[in-house]
Amino acid sequence: MNKIIVTIDGWSSCGKSTLARGLAKELGYVYIDSGAMYRAVTLYFLRSHLDWSDAQAVADHLKDISLSFHQNEHTGQSEMFLNGENVEYVIRDLVVAEKVSEVAALGPVRTFAVAQQRQMGEKKGIVMDGRDIGTVVFPHAELKFFMTADNAVRVERRFKELYTKNPNISIEEVKNNLEMRDYIDSHRDISPLRQAEDAVVLDNSNMTMDEQLQFAMDLVRQRLKLQIQ
Ligand code: DC
Numbered sequence: 001m002n003k004i005i006v007t008i009d010g011w012s013s014c015g016k017s018t019l020a021r022g023l024a025k026e027l028g029y030v031y032i033d034s035g036a037m038y039r040a041v042t043l044y045f046l047r048s049h050l051d052w053s054d055a056q057a058v059a060d061h062l063k064d065i066s067l068s069f070h071q072n073e074h075t076g077q078s079e080m081f082l083n084g085e086n087v088e089y090v091i092r093d094l095v096v097a098e099k100v101s102e103v104a105a106l107g108p109v110r111t112f113a114v115a116q117q118r119q120m121g122e123k124k125g126i127v128m129d130g131r132d133i134g135t136v137v138f139p140h141a142e143l144k145f146f147m148t149a150d151n152a153v154r155v156e157r158r159f160k161e162l163y164t165k166n167p168n169i170s171i172e173e174v175k176n177n178l179e180m181r182d183y184i185d186s187h188r189d190i191s192p193l194r195q196a197e198d199a200v201v202l203d204n205s206n207m208t209m210d211e212q213l214q215f216a217m218d219l220v221r222q223r224l225k226l227q228i229q
Contacts, residue, residue, distance in 0.1 A: 002227040003123070003124040004141075005121050005124050005142055007127075007129075008128070009132065009194075010131075010202075013157050014148055015147065019202075019204075020128070024127040029126055030120070030127070032128040034128055035130055038103060040067055041113070042104075043096050045058075062108060062109065070086075072088075094166070094169065105189075107190050132193070135196045139196070147202050153205045162174060200219060
């Protein structure tokens with residue numbers, strides 16, 4: 001059967017990765033968390049104490065970065081590797097979250113990440129989530145989602161996720177970080193977060209994970225039918 005590309009863009013902590021993972025599993029497709037790539041680049045820059053306002057230094061450092069995804073044998077989930085090191089856990093830290101929007105706004109960083117993302121989609125059969133996947137990375141994707149949810153719901157979700165790792169974290173910190181990232185992500189000059197004209201909007205504030213997966217799967221089946229006709 002023909003394979004398609006499914007893109008999922010939207011605000012931070014809307015459950016994009018949960019839906020993307022679920023769809024990829026149902027379809028036997030590859031799931032790519034594009035945000036993890038920007039987080040891994042940010043981690044590398046932070047560890048190198050790089051001043052990323054220096055364009056030449058950014059270009060030089062990008063040459064030393066190799067990103068790859070590998071499947072965890074135990075969980076079956078794909079994890080982010082930076083120069084051969086598994087960084088899946090550490091890139092979720094608030095220290096990285098606080099800087100990632102700044103790094104993701106840099107032109108050379110986006111060019112670096114987008115080229116690799118397009119390569120991953122060459123054979124289709126991919127579900128990728130992020131901010132510019134349906135608008136810039138795969139503008140001709142067969143199915144695009146734009147996800148959103150109430151702010152309070154999003155803060156609560158992210159807080160629960162981070163609290164398990166760091167019980168000292170406050171809900172205020174999480175809220176401020178989400179608001180700051182959403183602002184930077186949607187106001188930057190290059191590839192800001194936008195809803196693609198042909199994207200299906202999915203507000204999951206009052207939906208269970210299963211309901212959103214079924215909603216999305218119905219649309220995938222429709223698109224796949226169109227592919228065969
Ligand atoms: O999805 P996430 O929260 O892990 O993304 C981390 C950051 O990277 C977020 O601030 C937005 C940015 N990002 C981006 O600019 N473009 C993407 N395709 C994915 C993420």
